[in-house]
Amino acid sequence: MTLTRRALGATTLALPLALAVGACSRSAVDATQAATSRGPIRIWVSNNEQELAWGEAVTAAWNAEHPDEQVTLQEVPAGASSEEAISAAIVAGTTADLVFNASPAALPDWVRAGGLVDLTTFEGGREHIEQRTGERARNYAEDDGEGGYYQLPWKSNPVMVMFNKEIFDAAGIDPGSPGMDTFESFLEGARQIVGSGASHSALWPAPTSDFYQPWFDFYPMYLAQTRGTLLVEDGATTFDSSDGLAVAELWRALYEEGLAPKEESTDDAMTMGTTAMQLAGPWAIATYKDQLDYGFMPVPSADGIAPEETITFSDAKNVAMFSSSRNRLTAWEFLKYATSEEADGKLLELSGQMPLRTDLLHTYPDYFAENPDYSSFADQADRVADVPYLSGAIEIWQRFRDEFSASAIFGKKTVAEGLHDAAEQIDSLVQEGAR
């Protein structure tokens, strides 16, 4: 048929053109030249108000001192999560020079994709990172802490239990000393909150299937219960155990008894007073300070652990340099500048988030004296654990979430079955090198 043949002919002409256009948009950077090159750079920071204010302050100060190496601040590209937008930009070669909001869970895959620069290739790189963060920095390095650093551990948001004092009061729980440090007392307190009619729910974490949701329900309690055992250690899962079961059973009870709703909240449940507690980091103080009378307590464990020994999820966000950077020496020097003691102090002051550096309470005594609410987080920041450094981590967390949803949230199987099935799948992924 003539028409078909003609269409085929036109496509034959057009397709190579399309392929050529596609190919042109991806061009590699000469890494050797870029490593010693200086010039203007772009940085990405999170789009929340406080971090943008910090970014603007730091770049303005840098730009005033470095007229030939200007830094342009941009909000990290929008997406359901910034990780997927950054992943797409890495493939397209359109990343900025630095990102100040990288989730450690996504980092190994970006390294595998060739999207990041090893910061130890810069003079004094390893020393800067390890002096600033201390021994904990090694959790973010390749090869179990012995290899390169493709990320600079930047800040943490230690997860604690935030509660609404008025609701606690109404439920007959002493907000000054809630006494909910064990799973049993936590569950009892939750029953009291809902049973008394003080609130529609005791706590309302998002019961959605997003891969990162375990970081705000199961994982902080699991870290507390196991005193810092990661989800996967030494190439095998750790949670198909009595500790994992104890944590998952608590969540199952909370959902089964209607103390935690199975539906996502259509508004901010804390602000609306439809829930009494949430697992949150210090960012929550800035968000809720004018809206409710709040308190914080450490995440509970089965038998109760003293607050000064409780380990929780770090919810860290780190800094990474992209391999698309053409002026890497400037990028590295700006990175050091933006993670100096002074810049970290500014971050603390503007956002309330904890810089991942040693001994925060003694480094910024004035700040914590003026802002006592943040002191408990600064103290907690010394006892945090993060996600394990794994290739394919997002798929691993997704499998965990799927099984946790099926068992603990929706009760389609027992939590023992859920944890066992998740462990089996994740072990297989870890062994395969997560594909």
Added chain:
Amino acid sequence: MTITDTTPRLQAPPGPLRRLLGKQPFGLGLALPYIIFLATVMAYPLIYAVYISFFDYVFTAPGMHIDHPFVGLENYRTALTDPRVLESFRNIAVFLVINVPLTVILSMVFASALNAVTRWAAAFRIAFYVPYVTASVSLIGVWMLLFSQSGLVNTILGPLAPDPSWLVNDALAMPSIALYVTWKQLGFYILLYLAALQNVPKELYESASTDGAGIVHRFRHITVPSLRATTMLVLILSIITGANLFTEPYLLTSGGGPDGASTSPVLMIYQKGIQQGNPDVASAIGVLLVILVGALSLASTRLTKES
């Protein structure tokens, strides 16, 4: 005597270039921008996705070279043995079974009714069309409020309200999405039917009325057969848009919940390809979806074709 040669002159056969470009190469030139557009955003990604689905593939930064070994049908095996992927295809079957017939029937009935209305016709048409042109994100927010545990629908239903509520109920989550999509898209399909109804001769209805045919008879024996070509279009479009369901399970049921009961294949593609960095398996799911949609579209074409 003059002898006239009446034998028709044989033209020289056209060259291969002429055959390729046709009699009017200028016309082809005018169409070329659109052909390039299609080749760039449709043909190239589709061919590339089929290619990726046969390799162990990961996306990389420019200049980074990783081996992508040929794995044959391995990615298809991975996709087809993943219970979540199979569940997503089952979910979409439930969706199509509810959404497609409902769309065809309701849009045809409403279009016929709107065609007969003389007063406030424009207002009614706009009312049906507004959901279609409104962003799904904002409409979903309203539906979440309506169908949540303590939402308006459950308040009205009182003791008859389902437990668990609509959007977190295994059996009701996908039907709820199907109803939402039917409602949202209805305006567009009504518009298609309204346009088609303008071509149905009024004399047919008048003759049928004279012969004593009632409104149901006229609808069944005149309207429905006259709209056969449009029905075929509506069927194909609703199958394609339905099979590519993403926004609704992503937002309305919080990522395909409860526990995967409303996951769609496109949501799985997004999770595996974009979030988890497994574009090879995601492409295999995509190819399977294209085959399924193609087969369903072909079946619906056959079904509605006039003999």
